[in-house]
Amino acid sequence: MASGRVVKALVVDDKYLIRKIYGTMLVRLGFEVTEAEDGEVAVNYFVEGNEYDLVLMDKEMKVMNGVEAIRTLKTMGVKEKMVAITSDESCNEAFLEAGVDAFLTKPVKFAELTSVLKTFDLLN
Amino acid sequence: MDVSMLQRTYSDLLTSLFREGILNQQFTELQQLQDENNPGFVFEVVSLFFEDSGRLINELISNFNQQAVDYKKIDAYVHQLKGSSASIGAEKIRSVCQTFREYYDKNDIQGCYNCIQPLNQEFVTFKSKLEALFTLEQQIVAAGGSIPMMRH
Numbered sequence: 001m002a003s004g005r006v007v008k009a010l011v012v013d014d015k016y017l018i019r020k021i022y023g024t025m026l027v028r029l030g031f032e033v034t035e036a037e038d039g040e041v042a043v044n045y046f047v048e049g050n051e052y053d054l055v056l057m058d059k060e061m062k063v064m065n066g067v068e069a070i071r072t073l074k075t076m077g078v079k080e081k082m083v084a085i086t087s088d089e090s091c092n093e094a095f096l097e098a099g100v101d102a103f104l105t106k107p108v109k110f111a112e113l114t115s116v117l118k119t120f121d122l123l124n
Numbered sequence: 125m126d127v128s129m130l131q132r133t134y135s136d137l138l139t140s141l142f143r144e145g146i147l148n149q150q151f152t153e154l155q156q157l158q159d160e161n162n163p164g165f166v167f168e169v170v171s172l173f174f175e176d177s178g179r180l181i182n183e184l185i186s187n188f189n190q191q192a193v194d195y196k197k198i199d200a201y202v203h204q205l206k207g208s209s210a211s212i213g214a215e216k217i218r219s220v221c222q223t224f225r226e227y228y229d230k231n232d233i234q235g236c237y238n239c240i241q242p243l244n245q246e247f248v249t250f251k252s253k254l255e256a257l258f259t260l261e262q263q264i265v266a267a268g269g270s271i272p273m274m275r276h
Contacts, residue, residue, distance in 0.1 A: 109153055
């Protein structure tokens with residue numbers, strides 16, 4: 001990870017409360033954070049040419065759910081790291097098939113998020 | 125009440141919330157995210173929870189009072205509430221939501237119904253106690269003191 005480069009994260013969840021918590025964790029870790037309230041908004045950000053180093057994706061969202069969003073982004077050729085935030089392991093298979101890079105289980109703990117991001121070499 | 129007494133009252137209240145199982149470690153996670161760059165973080169997040177969850181619980185109660193109860197919709201509301209409560213450390217609320225979903229998965233409608241009143245009660249209790257906690261925080265700061273940092 002080049003020092004001084006701004007690392008960007010996209011947090012995708014339909015609940016503002018959850019986006020606020022994850023966003024605050026990521027800011028603490030040095031990320032610049034953008035929020036999206038559903039999968040379709042997230043996909044549109046990429047369609048518009050935005051780039052992110054990391055995507056945190058919830059599963060259950062209106063309009064476009066997390067599995068569908070990740071599948072769409074992978075089909076578009078998006079290579080950034082994608083982390084699925086799931087309620088339990090029953091959701092994991094669908095996310096794996098869609099191409100997710102890692103999982104975190106709710107409620108997400110700061111240390112767990114940090115550990116995943118270290119494996120991606122996204123922390124300065 | 126002087127600052128040290130306010131701080132003692134705050135510490136005792138917070139300790140009791142963990143001891144009674146109203147809060148869990150996730151709340152401590154939120155407190156640790158609060159800093160000088162984000163001084164009102166916990167208050168903001170918990171306030172969002174009050175607003176969001178109050179609305180969800182009202183929808184739940186309203187739906188249960190319909191002639192034709194839409195249990196799928198109710199389960200969706202409880203799923204949301206479970207996620208939110210887990211994310212802020214509202215353990216008792218999360219636990220009742222978990223119990224509701226276990227009944228729902230077994231198609232135990234009476235079991236589901238029996239969870240609604242306890243869910244509402246736990247929310248009312250949680251809101252009341254956290255509001256008292258935040259009031260103490262404001263009083264401590266107004267009196268020139270600092271909020272005690274505690275490990276749980």
